[in-house]
Amino acid sequence: MSATLARTPGGVTLIGGGAVARADLEQALRRAPLLVAADGGADLALSFGHMPQKAIGDFDSISDAARAALGADRLIHVAEQDSTDFGKALSRIEAGFVLAVGFAGRRLDHTLAALNVMVRHRAPPCIMLAGEDVAFLAPPLLELPLAAGTRVSLFPMGPARAESTGLRWPVDGIAFAPDGRVGTSNEATGPVRLTSRGPLIVMLPQDCLDQALTAITAPMSA
CATH class of the missing domain: 2.60.120.320 (Thiamin pyrophosphokinase, thiamin-binding domain)
Known part of the structure; x- marks a missing residue:
């Protein structure tokens, strides 16, 4: 069983290393103030002045500066390559909901992989902020x-x-x-x-x- 990365009855903002507008991150944090980063999303969070509670991934994207800023206690390294960093994070979050930013807007393959993760990991419910849209898996x-x-x-x-x-x-x-x-x-x-x-x-x-x-x-x- 995978260790829980974050646990809250409220919401979690999960930030990835894709395209992130400051306004998107801020509106997500107003609704879900607990911040978790997926790999290079930690650099983006820090660049906007926010410290993630945890960062998870295979850490092929996170910078040495971000590693140092977070410290060892906030870094969760998962070396396996059978899942994306989004999947690694989402499967380890126990929350009322997740707002995901930074998982769309740059590479199309990364965006498609993120949608795949949302279908495979139906709990907690997740909304992805993607450019002009919000996207989520329809419940029954x-x-x-x-x-x-x-x-x-x-x-x-x-x-x-x-x-x-x-x-x-x-x-x-x-x-x-x-x-x-x-x-x-x-x-x-x-x-x-x-x-x-x-x-x-x-x-x-x-x-x-x-x-x-x-x-x-x-x-x-x-």
């Missing part, structure tokens, strides 16, 4: 209090089906698949209710972060 029941006209994109990470209310183009009966139908650039007509089976990534404009966070941390209802 998702209720979003969205304004009419809000962009709602659904991208399958495997075979998936869903039923919806509140979407301009309903998705009932569609067999989603990465090599088949996808649901990008749909639009809310008001509050959205989505029931789904199979891995669907939901993408919303970043100003919908709080609605997304409330939705994925809500107790499951019938």
Whole structure:
């Protein structure tokens, strides 16, 4: 069993070494003040004036200066190469939710790998801030209090089906698949209710972060 990296009933901000805007990091920390870094994300956190509680990874990206600043007690070295640094971190966090920054925006392969991790590690629920968007794995029941006209994109990470209310183009009966139908650039007509089976990534404009966070941390209802 992997040792727990961070434990909190609230939220964890997890920072990686990809593209990070200061505003994204600050808004994540306001909602999830416990900061954890994945490998070179430690350098980014320090550059913004924030000290991670822990840093984890194979440490092929973290600088010597960041290592020295954090000290040995904050560094968790995991040498295996069968998982990404995002996966190493997410699988060791026990929290109400995770807000992930710095896992998209530079290398496409890293972004795709991060989405793969979010599908494979369904707990704790995780929202990735990625450019103009927030992205998260749809729970079996998702209720979003969205304004009419809000962009709602659904991208399958495997075979998936869903039923919806509140979407301009309903998705009932569609067999989603990465090599088949996808649901990008749909639009809310008001509050959205989505029931789904199979891995669907939901993408919303970043100003919908709080609605997304409330939705994925809500107790499951019938």
